[in-house]
Amino acid sequence: MTSRTTHHRVRVRVRVRAWRRASLSTLAAVGTAFTLTLGVTSTAASAAPVAPAAGVAVPGVARSVSEPSVPGTCQPVSAQLAKPGNELFSSTQESSPPDTARIQAALNSCAGTGKAVELTASGGNAAFLSAPLTVNKGEVLLVDAGVTLYASRNPADYQVAGQPKCGTIGASDGSTLGTATGCTPFLAVRGDNAGIMGTQCSTGAQGLIDGRGDQDMLGTTKTWWALAESAHDKTTKQQENPKLVTVFGASNVTMYHISLTNSPMFNVLLDRGDGFTAWGVRIDNPDTARNTDGFDPDSATNVLITDSYINTGDDGIAVKADAGGPAANVTVSNTSFWGIHGLSVGSQTEGGIQNVTFTGSYIHGGTDIHGDKASSNNGVRVKSDSSFGGTVSGVSFLNTCETGVEHLILLDPQYLTGNGSSVPDFAAVTINGLRAVNSTHGSSTLEGYDATHPLGLTLENVQLDATKVVAQYANIKMFNTNITPSGTDVTVTNVTGTGSVPSCSSFPSWPGL
The missing domain is CATH 2.160.20.10 (Single-stranded right-handed beta-helix, Pectin lyase-like)
Incomplete structure (x- = not known):
């Protein structure tokens, strides 16, 4: 189903009853420069915050933005794990996240297709456990409603070569406040016209990405968040924690109906x-x-x-x-x-x-x-x-x-x-x-x-x-x-x-x- 332009009025919020599919040609247009007029008027309606209007000019911005749509599927990837009640998997699975290779292989295969790698539930399984992933040019990582993509707890999985050790307190942050160069993000978007999306079901639930910052780093008794607090106590130091999502210089990127939780650092x-x-x-x-x-x-x-x-x-x-x-x-x-x-x-x-x-x-x-x-x-x-x-x-x-x-x-x-x-x-x-x-x-x-x-x-x-x-x-x-x-x-x-x-x-x- 193709995307639609949604026009909003005062105090009207977008509600989507079902997830949609469209070509990435529409998606790419969404991420480009946009035009919005958002201001205060003298009408009675202006007494409330204003929702966005689409397709109306504002200085300095070139094009209008319509509500995004979910593209068609390039390759589905079915869950093989049940959701754990405590966010933790078996020691073997935690040491070597079992879904990394097959999700990344699908992402590599679907790059440039304009379609999605779709993480789907299968029977009673609705969980994926992965080390860091790269979303390439011209594709979407799509997490279905009811499905959770869990991030690895192993700092070694995130290590950036030649940088401070991920999962430790690094050097002085200096003028690069909050950058933490030792860890790659869990999800790295490295290509134009890409996206990270979820489907949204009739109850409003969305696909979920869980960074597990609240759980002990593998092989330690300290969580990512506790490491951040330790760094805070040493005011010139920086915690080497991964961001949940980083867009590296890519243009026309879209995030839509996706939920993020428990990020170890910036979301x-x-x-x-x-x-x-x-x-x-x-x-x-x-x-x-x-x-x-x-x-x-x-x-x-x-x-x-x-x-x-x-x-x-x-x-x-x-x-x-x-x-x-x-x-x-x-x-x-x-x-x-x-x-x-x-x-x-x-x-x-x-x-x-x-x-x-x-x-x-x-x-x-x-x-x-x-x-x-x-x-x-x-x-x-x-x-x-x-x-x-x-x-x-x-x-x-x-x-x-x-x-x-x-x-x-x-x-x-x-x-x-x-x-x-x-x-x-x-x-x-x-x-x-x-x-x-x-x-x-x-x-x-x-x-x-x-x-x-x-x-x-x-x-x-x-x-x-x-x-x-x-x-x-x-x-x-x-x-x-x-x-x-x-x-x-x-x-x-x-x-x-x-x-x-x-x-x-x-x-x-x-x-x-």
């Missing part, structure tokens, strides 16, 4: 690349799992993340740009977050960040879906420091609802004690349409780096139930906003604006995996 890292779409993705890591960012678009361009649910132990989204190039034309829409450290831009901004829009976001602070208290409870956030700072311009947070968040707005160019010469310059940030509720201990920070690099901020239609604010080195334009910034080198100008504060009368529930 999805975009390492450059042009054209990425994530639609209907669910991510679940507890807040106790350090450095398990949801999506990290790093020096990536033309990115759309929409209609998704993210519960994780670090930033829900972190748009970054290292010295290798800018991050630009990134849109995050109609997505809900729990227990996150922020809906973030940064901390690496050295390559420059521009034209980034977050719209229709729901941020549930305080605790995650498991009841774990958020260790860093932040809402909308821009962060950097002089070790890896750069210009941030054209960043907009539109129609955002926050509940139980401590740091409601956190614009911080002194994120770490950087002592470099790469000065953060938060030149143009807009927050239009933000309501915070249940923020009894909440506050906001609005800061530029210094008088030469002031924060450029526009606040429109902002209603916070905790109005404490710390500000310095900032030029702030305001309309219909109930906070009163003041401080060293802070200039506030009242301007004429349009629109209204979102109502935030209800927040979405976690849909499950």
Whole structure:
């Protein structure tokens, strides 16, 4: 069945009753540059966060994005393992994951076909256990609803030759904060027009990928997450943990109706690349799992993340740009977050960040879906420091609802004690349409780096139930906003604006995996 373009209106969420199949020619078009108009209007409907509209122009982006479709099957791979109740398999299977070779062989065989390697259930078997896999150009790894792809617990399976030992605490992270070069990711996307997808059944359940970061690394008594905590105690060190999914410079990549859980480190890292779409993705890591960012678009361009649910132990989204190039034309829409450290831009901004829009976001602070208290409870956030700072311009947070968040707005160019010469310059940030509720201990920070690099901020239609604010080195334009910034080198100008504060009368529930 071919893909269809879905047009959305205010507060309308995409629901897919059955999974679809189409040619990868459609899939490839989905991942390319996209056009979306997402903003605040003066109508009554604008009082609620806005879902994405397809096929409508916005400056700086070239084409429209339709809802993805699942391609036809190139090669099915049937499960030979039953799902274990405790995520653990036999010692023999754990030592040598039995499904690695046959899944990778199918992926190698189907490269360039425009079709999927489909992981299917067979009788009572619905589990796959694998070492790291590579998704090649022009193909999709497809996990059927009810099926789980489990990642190896053996650090040796992930080892990158010539790099620090995977599964250990490595050297100083320095300016490459959070990169962890010793481990290859569990799923590496290394070709254009590729995808990682799940089918979605009538109950809403999706295919699942389980990184097992909560389980002991093979041959040890320490989990991937405990290793991360040990590294945290040694503040100049880095845990050598694998990411769950990394896109290595590939363009026109799609993730669709797939669920990710228990990642040992970042869930999805975009390492450059042009054209990425994530639609209907669910991510679940507890807040106790350090450095398990949801999506990290790093020096990536033309990115759309929409209609998704993210519960994780670090930033829900972190748009970054290292010295290798800018991050630009990134849109995050109609997505809900729990227990996150922020809906973030940064901390690496050295390559420059521009034209980034977050719209229709729901941020549930305080605790995650498991009841774990958020260790860093932040809402909308821009962060950097002089070790890896750069210009941030054209960043907009539109129609955002926050509940139980401590740091409601956190614009911080002194994120770490950087002592470099790469000065953060938060030149143009807009927050239009933000309501915070249940923020009894909440506050906001609005800061530029210094008088030469002031924060450029526009606040429109902002209603916070905790109005404490710390500000310095900032030029702030305001309309219909109930906070009163003041401080060293802070200039506030009242301007004429349009629109209204979102109502935030209800927040979405976690849909499950």
